[in-house]
Amino acid sequence: MPTETTEPSSAERAQERNLSELNAGLDALETHDVMRRPISHGIARALSPLIAIGAVVLVWQTLTWLRWQPDWILPGPGQVWDSLWNQYEQDILVESVLNSIRRAAQGFLISIVVATPIGLALGLSRKLRAIFGPILVGLQQLPSVAWVPAAIIWFGLSDATIYTVVLLGAVPSIANGLIAGMDQIPPIYLRAGDVLGARGWNRIVRIVLPAAWPGYLSGLEQGWAFAWRSLMAAELIAVSPALGLGIGQMLDVGRTLGDMALVLGSILVILFVGVLVERVVFSPIRTRTLRNRGLLR
């Protein structure tokens, strides 16, 4: 009977040592060190989009040299650069960009705080999902620009208008991403969590949220994209000195003045910020998540 613990005999000790050696041998045979790619490989990968950008600029410059269209319809890269430089020298560019990024980031963070409990509640409760799910999906389909006139009537030309539009753009995406992530949790993790005794708050924080993280992360990425787009739309429509500078306002100034170089420049800045945030914030998090879970090819 094994119920009484006795000092292991020397034979048992030998068996134990034998077993640990056997295990170590088999483990070594069955696993292999993961080859780390050299850093130069990563840098090359990060820089490869420059090839496409270079090609676009080249075609654009060639068309300008060929005088395919007049200046006021298609200004060349040089003119667009000069226009942005001009904005920079007037201290407009940096403040506009920083203002817009700050608004988008704040709106995005508020969206996360609002959307996460909503997503969790709808992901956990079938009843709540049946009631509110369709509305949430509908809101995600609705372009948040459609809310701009309503927000202006409610809140006037104020920050509240801008944040309302940003939130209505980002919250449904984030909440739906979290719900999708929760739907895709392999049931075995939840069962394992139950067996380990994860209940209530612990179940949510230690099991459900980490297990749903890949879907949630996609929702966050999409939510950021919607926040950024909505912000640009709101800034473009809600123009007022009270609101201060922003890239959308810069774009509107270009439109008003018929300054195509400024319009194109503003568009490029909007594009650049979007790509930058994806590369610097989301891409590393996504890569890390996939690598940790062994999902990276």
Next chain:
Amino acid sequence: MTIASGEHPGVTTGELEYAVRIEHVTKRYVSEGPVILDDLSLDVRPGEFVSNVGASGCGKSTLLNLLAGLDKPTAGFIETLDAPTLIFQEPALMPWLTAGRNVELALFLRGGFSRAERRAKAQELLAKVNLERSFDQRPHELSGGMRQRVAIARALAQGRSIMLMDEPFAALDAITRDLLHDELSLIWEETNLTVLFVTHNVREAVRLGQRVLLMSSRPGRFIREWQVDIDGTRRIDSPAVADLASHITDDLREEIRRHAN
């Protein structure tokens, strides 16, 4: 499920008669639907290792779910000394945590350990399954056998006295499975664990168990049991193991044949 306590009839706090008691348990998933488990009764002594074999459809996994408290019997009752832990066929390690953190999670949910204590104890438990060097490895970096050993370490971290195992080695290759049998036997000898081990593999059941129960299929019933009286070190290819296994296999085949028409 009732978790037995001191005042419960049948369990005396002094000397425990059983770790698991199943009395006339019947399970249907749908009322008036097919009977999955039919009037099962079983007592398992504390520290006993019971293997449970049966063909598909014998309701082995249903039985373990009932014992683990993940589901409730339709009739009858189940008493266990404490809430059992359950090991699945899949290791079910959390892929967002390292091997060590998986064990620490069990300790965290068990409660009562400081962060440093959790870490030290997780190290100790991984060492027990010969994985002291894999603390910081992710589940996907481990082989199937290593993952299942982490799962065992995680189950041990829960500090329960009963371990239920649902075909835990079925997905592993023969060499790895063989070593895991040795490993499990050793752990069982060193601790006072009561083990209920469910498998399709008759030899495995005899290699590990002190007692082997054969279940019928549709509905699941206990139809025969054998005491495994084999002295000394058992191996999957020991003649004594093979001998008893072939008897059990005969009965198992008889039971399967019954379903032919």
